[in-house]
Amino acid sequence: MTRIDAPGADVTTAFGVNNRRQVVGYWSDESGTIHAYLWERGRFTGIDVPGAVGANPIDINERGQIVGIYLANSGAIHGYLWDRGRVTTIDAPGVPITVPFGINNRGQIVGSTLSENSPTADRHGFLLAKGVKGPFTRIDFPGAPRTQVTGINDRGQIVGRYENPNPAVPTPSRASSGPGGEQVLDGGARHDPGMAAPLEQLDGDVVGWWEAVEQPGHELGGGLG
Numbered sequence: 735m736t737r738i739d740a741p742g743a744d745v746t747t748a749f750g751v752n753n754r755r756q757v758v759g760y761w762s763d764e765s766g767t768i769h770a771y772l773w774e775r776g777r778f779t780g781i782d783v784p785g786a787v788g789a790n791p792i793d794i795n796e797r798g799q800i801v802g803i804y805l806a807n808s809g810a811i812h813g814y815l816w817d818r819g820r821v822t823t824i825d826a827p828g829v830p831i832t833v834p835f836g837i838n839n840r841g842q843i844v845g846s847t848l849s850e851n852s853p854t855a856d857r858h859g860f861l862l863a864k865g866v867k868g869p870f871t872r873i874d875f876p877g878a879p880r881t882q883v884t885g886i887n888d889r890g891q892i893v894g895r896y897e898n899p900n901p902a903v904p905t906p907s908r909a910s911s912g913p914g915g916e917q918v919l920d921g922g923a924r925h926d927p928g929m930a931a932p933l934e935q936l937d938g939d940v941v942g943w944w945e946a947v948e949q950p951g952h953e954l955g956g957g958l959g
């Protein structure tokens with residue numbers, strides 16, 4: 735394990751890493767100000783978004799392209815793509831908050847839109863198959879009131895989580911691959927009434943966690959085929 739601590743930071747958090755061992759995340763100083771960073775071989779590079787109050791990078795691909803969110807001076811939350819120092823805002827039409835969670839080596843971006851900054855906000859997944867040029871493709875797991883997309887691999891397979899449409903009936907942790915090709919991962923577990931566990935995808939294999947009835951916190955791995 736390699737420890738990552740930004741110089742002068744009160745807290746350092748890492749969110750994404752690629753196969754080149756480039757790490758993205760943010761650090762905060764004593765005043766609570768948040769700074770985004772790219773870490774590589776012990777060297778920190780600031781990747782703050784110009785004009786933003788703070789930024790939170792979430793994922794990085796092998797090309798060094800980074801997606802995340804930033805907080806504007808107005809208080810609005812926007813998604814963004816950072817590519818060799820150039821920042822492009824990602825805002826889905828008709829919704830106040832867009833959160834990109836993943837980017838593959840083809841530049842395809844996935845994430846979720848939120849109706850408000852709240853745990854109970856309406857959520858829908860999205861895919862930008864052509865990168866930031868769009869268009870947005872909405873992703874909703876059939877029958878689920880809320881869907882969150884968390885990752886995409888280079889084959890275009892997508893993983894995420896959805897809310898149990900019937901809280902009275904226990905449901906296993908689940909994932910989707912698509913859009914239009916939803917598949918379910920059943921760990922023989924229960925995770926209700928909220929959203930099932932977020933999952934990550936690496937070249938067709940899925941890793942994440944599932945919650946057993948008596949023994950929470952299990953990990954799982956499996957292929958989507």
